[in-house]
Structure formats: structure tokens, C-alpha cells
Amino acid sequence: MRIGELSKRTGVSPRSLRYYEEQGLLTSSRSDAGQRHYSDAAVQRVSLIRQLFDAGMSSRVIATVLPCVDVPGDLGVAEETFAAMIRQRDRIDADIAHLIETRDALDVLIRANSRHRAGLSTGPEPVRQST
Numbered sequence: 001m002r003i004g005e006l007s008k009r010t011g012v013s014p015r016s017l018r019y020y021e022e023q024g025l026l027t028s029s030r031s032d033a034g035q036r037h038y039s040d041a042a043v044q045r046v047s048l049i050r051q052l053f054d055a056g057m058s059s060r061v062i063a064t065v066l067p068c069v070d071v072p073g074d075l076g077v078a079e080e081t082f083a084a085m086i087r088q089r090d091r092i093d094a095d096i097a098h099l100i101e102t103r104d105a106l107d108v109l110i111r112a113n114s115r116h117r118a119g120l121s122t123g124p125e126p127v128r129q130s131t
Contacts, residue, residue, distance in 0.1 A: 003028075003036045010046040017046070023059040025049050025066060045069075056095070057088055 003014045010017075020026040021036075026045060028036040048069065052062045061084060067074075068081035 001038050001040070001042070003038070006038045006042055006046065009043050010050070012046055012050065020046070020049055020059075024063055025059060055088070056092055061088060 001009070003017055006012075006017060007014045017026065018036075021028060026038075026042060026049065028038050028042075031037060048066075049062060052065060053059075057065070064084045065081050067077045071077045
């Protein structure tokens with residue numbers, strides 16, 4: 001299938017598909033006219049790539065994980081991929097912890113602002129000038 005069809009079937013823009021190819025995440029063959037052609041398996045491959053991006057992995061990390069899919073019987077590849085996935089999970093856990101700290105700090109500010117606003121609304125009425 002051509003890049004437009006792959007884009008339509010996966011919901012991923014042709015520009016992103018070309019980027020995946022530049023990063024070595026996706027392969028295509030070329031016609032004599034230079035058009036990209038993808039196998040039907042590319043649909044599943046793009047879906048996996050999107051899942052890995054959605055999990056917060058960079059294209060560089062994804063490139064270290066995909067060989068596990070490409071060469072499933074290689075123990076060395078499986079071990080290397082496992083280590084990369086564990087590192088990414090640890091990074092995500094650290095990001096989550098940081099976000100929780102940030103949210104908690106924001107909650108403190110929200111409570112302080114709520115008390116401040118409540119104090120302003122119960123204060124004395126402003127003096128109105130007569131005209």
C-alpha cells in the first residue's frame with residue numbers, strides 16, 4: 001500500500017510516517033517512480049509505534065525496543081529490550097511522582113487563595129461615593 005493508504009488505515013499523518021522511516025522505526029520499498037510502498041504488516045507496526053510514543057518513549061528508545069518484535073527468539077535482544085522498558089517505566093514513575101508533588105503544591109496555593117478570596121468577600125462594604 002502507498003503512504004496515503006497507510007495514513008488512512010492508521011490515522012497517522014504521512015509526515016509522521018516519513019519521520020518513522022527516517023528514524024528506522026518503519027520500512028518501505030520504493031517503486032521505480034520513487035513512491036513508498038508498505039506491506040499490510042505496517043499497519044500493526046505503526047499501531048505499536050503509536051502506543052510506544054503514547055507511553056512517553058522517544059523515537060530513540062522505541063528503536064531499541066522494536067528489535068524484540070523483529071527478532072523475538074534472540075535472548076540478547078530480549079534482555080536489552082527488557083532493560084530499556086524497565087528504564088522507561090522508571091522514568092515514567094519519576095515523572096508521575098514529580099507531577100504529584102506539583103499538584104500537591106498547587107493544592108496548597110488553591111487553598112490559600114480560597115481563604116484569601118473568602119476574607120475579601122466578608123470584609124467591610126466599600127464606601128460608595130454619591131454623585
